[in-house]
Structures are given as structure tokens and as C-alpha cells.
Amino acid sequence: TKLFHTAEGGASFCNDEKLKHQLFYHHNFGHNGAEEFHGLGINSKMSELQAAMGLTVLPxxxxxxxxxxxxxxxxxxxxxxxxxxxxxxxxxxxxxxxxxxxxxxxxxxxxxxxxxxxxxxxxxxxxxxxxxxxxxxxxxxxxxxxxxxxxxxxxxxxxxxxxxxxxxxxxxxxxxxxxx
The missing domain is CATH 3.90.1150.10 (Aspartate Aminotransferase, domain 1)
Structure with missing residues (x-):
């Protein structure tokens, strides 16, 4: 049912730098670097295999x-x-x-x-x-x-x-x- 997929997971696209930063720290446990936190987040990083699948679907x-x-x-x-x-x-x-x-x-x-x-x-x-x-x-x-x-x-x-x-x-x- 997914329009775009990476086998498991998805992707985020935006053209707003502030939103891009917010999306990044939300997907990275709320971390911004090793010791700085910006807010709540989860571990939603994808593996290299998932990224490769997404790059295969994208074209x-x-x-x-x-x-x-x-x-x-x-x-x-x-x-x-x-x-x-x-x-x-x-x-x-x-x-x-x-x-x-x-x-x-x-x-x-x-x-x-x-x-x-x-x-x-x-x-x-x-x-x-x-x-x-x-x-x-x-x-x-x-x-x-x-x-x-x-x-x-x-x-x-x-x-x-x-x-x-x-x-x-x-x-x-x-x-x-x-x-x-």
C-alpha cells in the first residue's frame, strides 16, 4: 500500500531548513550531536540495505x-x-x-x-x-x-x-x- 518504500520504513523530504533539522533530531532519539538534545525523538534511522532499497524505488x-x-x-x-x-x-x-x-x-x-x-x-x-x-x-x-x-x-x-x-x-x- 505504500507509495514509496524502503522495504521497511520510509523517507522524509522537505525544503525548509528548520523543519529538516527538527525531523533529523526526532529520528535520532532527540539528539543533536553526541551530548546535545533538542527534544523528544525515537530511533528511526534506516540501515544501509533499507536506504539502498529506497534508492532503487526512487527512479x-x-x-x-x-x-x-x-x-x-x-x-x-x-x-x-x-x-x-x-x-x-x-x-x-x-x-x-x-x-x-x-x-x-x-x-x-x-x-x-x-x-x-x-x-x-x-x-x-x-x-x-x-x-x-x-x-x-x-x-x-x-x-x-x-x-x-x-x-x-x-x-x-x-x-x-x-x-x-x-x-x-x-x-x-x-x-x-x-x-x-
């Missing part, structure tokens, strides 16, 4: 984005007459096509579609579930009806640069059949 990013965009557009086009909602992008926003979330009219329909896809060995994900205010380890739980409603009805359809047109059509066919 293919344009093709990966292009293919994921094509899959997303196919979903949008062929599901445009179905009672589901797509993300509405703000003018000027750019997409990275990392996920393809769709919002179903009800939890029941979302569950029906999810189960039908799974019966066909297709595994969509509920990446945005549960609503974060419902996590059991949070102390200050508050009601957030809009977020809870969306989390209850959203499903991310399979999206990869390797997914075939045949598989996308199959996914769409199952969704349409379940929603009739």
Missing part, C-alpha cells in the same frame, strides 16, 4: 504515481453512478494516490461490500476506523458525531501501481452488484 516514482492515478481515475469513472462519495479535493491541491477511500451511504452497505470483496479474495482496508476519539486508551473521550459517522462508513479500495485493469473492473463489478 520509478513517476511511473508509480502515473499508474496509481490511472487506477484512481478508473475507479472514479466507473463508480460515478453509484451512491458513494469520493474525496472532494480543494482547488490547487495535489494528490499522491496513496489511498482510494470511498464513503458509503451506510455502515450496513459498507460492510456488505467489504464482505463481498473479501469472499472474492479482495481485501479493502478500513484505514480510518475507528474514529480516533473512540480509541480505548485516550483519557479525554469526546463525542465527534461527524468523524464517527464517516469512520463507520469509509473503506479504502485496493490501490497499487501493479493492480491490473481486470482486477479493478472486478472490484467495481462486485461493488455495483452489492449496491443494487
Amino acid at each position: 520509478h516514482m513517476e511511473m508509480i504515481l502515473s499508474k496509481r492515478e490511472a487506477v484512481s481515475k478508473r475507479y472514479e469513472e466507473l463508480l460515478s453512478n453509484v451512491e458513494i462519495t469520493f474525496i472532494k479535493w480543494r482547488k490547487g491541491a495535489t494528490r499522491n494516490y496513496s489511498y482510494f477511500p470511498v464513503l458509503f451511504p451506510s455502515h450496513q452497505i459498507m460492510t456488505q461490500v467489504k464482505e463481498a470483496l473479501e469472499k472474492n479474495k479482495i481485501f479493502p482496508r478500513r484505514y480510518f476506523y475507528p474514529s480516533l476519539n473512540k480509541l480505548p486508551y485516550l483519557d479525554h473521550l469526546v463525542t465527534m458525531p461527524v468523524a464517527e459517522d464517516i469512520a463507520d462508513r469509509i473503506l479504502c479500495l485496493p490501490l497499487s501501481h501493479n493492480i491490473s485493469g481486470f482486477d479493478v473492473d472486478r472490484i467495481i463489478e462486485i461493488i455495483i452488484k452489492e449496491m443494487l
